[in-house]
Amino acid sequence: MRRLQIQPRANWQQTVESFGFHFHTINDVPYWDESAYYEFASAEIDTLEKATYELDKMCLAAAQHVIDEKQFDRFQIPPAYVPWLMQSWERDEHTICGRFDLSYGGGGTVPKLLEYNADTPTSLLEASVIQWQWMKDRHPKLDQFNSIHERLIEAWAAVRPSTRGAMYFTCVGDNVEDFMTTTYLRDTAMQAGLDTRYVDIEKVGWNFDRRLFVDEAELHISDCFKLYPWEWLIRERFANMLLNDNTRWLEAPWKMLLSNKAILPMLHELFPQSPYILAAAFEPVGRNYVKKPVLGREGANVEVIVDGKTILSTPGEYGEPFVYQEYAPPPGFDGHHPVIGSWMVNGYACGIGIREDMSPVTQNTSRFVPHVFGT
Numbered sequence: 001m002r003r004l005q006i007q008p009r010a011n012w013q014q015t016v017e018s019f020g021f022h023f024h025t026i027n028d029v030p031y032w033d034e035s036a037y038y039e040f041a042s043a044e045i046d047t048l049e050k051a052t053y054e055l056d057k058m059c060l061a062a063a064q065h066v067i068d069e070k071q072f073d074r075f076q077i078p079p080a081y082v083p084w085l086m087q088s089w090e091r092d093e094h095t096i097c098g099r100f101d102l103s104y105g106g107g108g109t110v111p112k113l114l115e116y117n118a119d120t121p122t123s124l125l126e127a128s129v130i131q132w133q134w135m136k137d138r139h140p141k142l143d144q145f146n147s148i149h150e151r152l153i154e155a156w157a158a159v160r161p162s163t164r165g166a167m168y169f170t171c172v173g174d175n176v177e178d179f180m181t182t183t184y185l186r187d188t189a190m191q192a193g194l195d196t197r198y199v200d201i202e203k204v205g206w207n208f209d210r211r212l213f214v215d216e217a218e219l220h221i222s223d224c225f226k227l228y229p230w231e232w233l234i235r236e237r238f239a240n241m242l243l244n245d246n247t248r249w250l251e252a253p254w255k256m257l258l259s260n261k262a263i264l265p266m267l268h269e270l271f272p273q274s275p276y277i278l279a280a281a282f283e284p285v286g287r288n289y290v291k292k293p294v295l296g297r298e299g300a301n302v303e304v305i306v307d308g309k310t311i312l313s314t315p316g317e318y319g320e321p322f323v324y325q326e327y328a329p330p331p332g333f334d335g336h337h338p339v340i341g342s343w344m345v346n347g348y349a350c351g352i353g354i355r356e357d358m359s360p361v362t363q364n365t366s367r368f369v370p371h372v373f374g375t
Contacts, residue, residue, distance in 0.1 A: 001040050001106020003333035003369075008034045009137060020184060021130050023177045026365050032126060033367040034134055038338065038354055040373040044106050045145045051111040051276050052342040052349035055100050058274065059116060062266045063089065063257045074282070075262045076294055076321070081234055084243050085253045093252035094162075095346075096155045096185075096225065097121060098259075099353075101362070102340040105331030110275045112328045113267070114339065115292075119251050119259030120229050122177060123341055123368060125184040127353030128152070131370035142372040146351040148343050149188065155346035156192035159250070164222040166195045168215070171227035173200035182227045189225075201228050206238045213247045223248045230256035231295045261323045262294050279326040288327040293318035299363035314361055329360040337362075338369070 009015060012034060016024050024032040066072065067089055072082050099121035104111040128148035135144045159167070169186045171178040186196050199215045204224075207214045213221045224247055226233065233239060234256075242249075257263060264280040271277050279285045284305070291303040293316075300316025304327060330337040338356040342349065357366040 001038060001044055001104075003036055003038055003336060003338070005036050006034070006138065009134075015133070015137075016130050019125075019129050019133060020180055020187075021125055022180055029365070031365065031367060032130065033356075033369050034138075036336075036369055037134075037138075038333075038369060038371040039142075040106065040145075040371060042373055045373050048102070048104065048111060048145070048340060048342055048352060049349045051102065052100055052344060054274070055113055055116070055276055056344050056347075056349070058267055058271050058277070059118070059258050059263065062263055062270055063254065065270055066257055066263075066266060071266075074265075074294075074321075075257060075260045076231070077256065078234065080240065080243065081253070084245065085256065087245070088253040093248070093254065094155075094159055094250065095252060095255060096159075096250055097124070097152065097343060097345040098251075098255070099123070100342045100344070102342055103328045103330045104340050109331075111340065111342075112278050113264075113276055114278075114325075114328070115261060116258055116263065117341075119255045120227050121341075121343075122181050122227075123353050123355065124148070124181050124343075126368045127341065127343060127351060129184070131353065131368075134370045135372055139372050142374050144351075144370075144372055147348075148345055148351040151345035151348050151350040152185065152188040153192045156189040156194055158346060159189075159223075160192060160194050162248075163194065164248075165220065166197045166223070168221045168224040169196060169198050169227075170201045170204060170224060173202065178227050182225075185225060185227075201226065206241050211241075211244055211246070213241070221247055223250075225250040229297070230259065260294060261292050261296065264292075264323050264325055278328050281324055282321070284324045285326055289324045290327050291322050291324055294321045294323055299361045299366075302361050304360065312359065312361060314363060330362075339366075 098118040101114045102111040169182050171182040189196050205214045267277050268280045287308050288306050293301050296318040301318040302314045304312040330339050336356045337360050338354045339362045341353040343351045354369050355362050355366045
């Protein structure tokens with residue numbers, strides 16, 4: 001695994017925008033950064049793929065354990081939603097995608113799970129389409145661990161026979177990243193033959209007489225993919241109406257277990273010998289650890305403690321409760337710290353995207369850098 005510098009393509013902004021990537025720059029600083037790339041050996045890609053499959057198996061086992069042991073309070077899931085979540089699990093409701101964030105430095109090192117973005121994973125468009133097109137332009141004779149696009153189409157094709165009408169897509173409409181990610185997912189669903197519609201999450205309505213979620217035209221939203229976190233949705237004003245169970249939501253309700261950082265201590269409790277799992281608990285672990293809000297997002301309100309002292313603290317609005325995870329800083333490449341986002345789509349490990357920062361904590365402004373692999 002190497003980090004190599006390269007000259008960005010001329011007019012790269014227009015190029016990526018032509019593929020729908022309109023959030024390539026944040027505050028005049030490139031978020032999409034093609035002034036460098038990471039090159040892997042084939043064996044290193046095999047290592048990442050194997051780790052992703054193993055982590056997926058362990059996460060599903062951990063979800064079953066939480067359900068069997070009724071440990072929902074640790075996940076901040078209100079009791080009223082527990083039977084509904086359990087029903088979703090028992091029905092084996094479909095899942096589209098998720099992203100494991102891994103600390104990995106290549107060579108003989110072992111990937112370590114930092115967290116699992118199982119419900120509303122972003123950086124999807126850039127991982128799937130944008131870095132693939134970059135590789136075709138810059139390194140057409142090399143390869144990339146990336147069949148994300150094809151797997152997404154397969155996922156929607158699997159969903160299609162059980163849809164009861166149009167598949168709706170929703171997110172916070174004025175968030176450009178979320179909107180374009182949702183639009184990309186909608187496009188893959190259309191390629192799989194689904195009839196699709198979009199509605200801003202703020203405009204999803206509830207029809208009291210019909211007791212249905214509806215769009216602005218009062219049409220029933222029978223199937224809906226939401227790029228909107230479950231922990232937010234179940235705390236909305238009309239959240240209790242979810243329990244009427246007449247809308248199929250993707251990701252499924254049971255995914256709120258895996259998208260929650262409380263799953264990290266559960267994984268360590270169940271698989272303490274796994275080389276992929278860091279020590280984690282609901283109280284500090286040793287003298288070197290990371291403190292994370294159970295319901296935190298985008299690296300907010302994270303504290304890094306080394307030798308009992310806080311060496312890094314990120315801002316945010318999240319609070320208690322917290323989980324504590326063994327500190328495994330991402331490797332450094334000339335001062336850049338990459339985190340590997342390894343994608344599971346429709347049950348397949350099918351690609352990676354890399355976010356890097358000068359800080360060991362990945363945040364919402366951390367850069368996305370493409371990758372290739374050779375022999």
